[in-house]
Amino acid sequence: MSRRIALSVVAGVVVLGGAGAFALAYAGDQDKAPVLAHSSARYTAPAGGHGGSLSFTTEVTASSGVKSLKVLAWPEKSELAGKLPTAKEMTEVESATCTPAGGHTARCVYEVAVPAADAASSPHGAWHVAVLATAVDGSTTLDHKAAGFTVR
Template identity: 45%
Template sequence: MSKRILVSSLIGAVNLGGIAAGGLATASAATEPTLENGAARYVAPSNGNAGALTFTVDAGDHSGIRSLKVLAWPASSGLDPTEAELRYVESATCRSTTAEMSHCTYTLRATKEEAAELAEGTWYVSALATAKDGDTTFVSRAATFNVTH
C-alpha cells in the first residue's frame, strides 16, 4: 500500500471517527454465502395425496444469491456428498427478500409407490449456495429429517 493511500485513510479515519474506520475494514472483507434457519420436513403420502420433502433456508451474500443446489439422502446409505457433486443436482427456488438475502425452498413430491421405496430413518439435506459474485458455501448436513412409512 502506498504511503499516500495510507495517510489518506488515516486522515479519513481521524475525521470520521472510529465508526468510519470500522466500516472501511468491514467493506473490504470478502464474504462467502451464508445459510440460516434451514429446516426440512417430510410428509408421507396419504388419502391419495402425494407426499413431499420440503427444505427451506435463508441464503445471503453481499452480492446476492445466484443459486442453491439441494440433495436429500438417507443416513443409512453411507453417502457423504461433496461440493463438486452438488453442482449437478436439482436447484431450490430462491426469492429475493432484500438485495443480499433470499428465501429458498426445495420441494420434492413423492407418490405413495415412490415413498414406499424410500429408506426409513434419518435423512440429511446437503446444500450448495452460489453467490452472484461466484463465491460458494457447501453444507454437507444443512438439515435432518425422518422418513417413516
C-alpha cells in the same frame, strides 16, 4: 540503547500490522461466502391415496447476491454417509427457487412430490438435506446437514 529499543518497537509494529492486515483480508474473504440461516425441512408421507412431499426452506445471504441454491436429500444410512458429495457433484443436483428477501438475502424454497411408490422403496429413519449455496461472485458454501427429517 534507546535507538535499539526504538527499532525493535518499529519492527514489531510492522510485523503486527502486516499480520493484522492479513487477518482482515482473510476475514474479508470469509464474508464473501454465502451464509445459511433458518434452514428447515418438512417431510409428509403419502397417505390415503395422496402423494407426500418434501419441502426445504432457508435464507441465504451473500454480499454479492445469491446466484443459486442446490439441494440434495440423502438418507443417513446410505453410502452417502461415508462419502459425502463434493461441491462439484452438488452442482448437478436440483435447484431451489430463490426470491429476494431484502438486502443481500434471498429466501430459497425447494419442494418435491413424493409418490407412494418412492416412499415405500426409500430407507426409513433419519435423512439430511445437503445444500450448495453459490453467490453471484462465485463463492460457495456447502453444508451437508443443513436440515434433517425422518421417514417412517
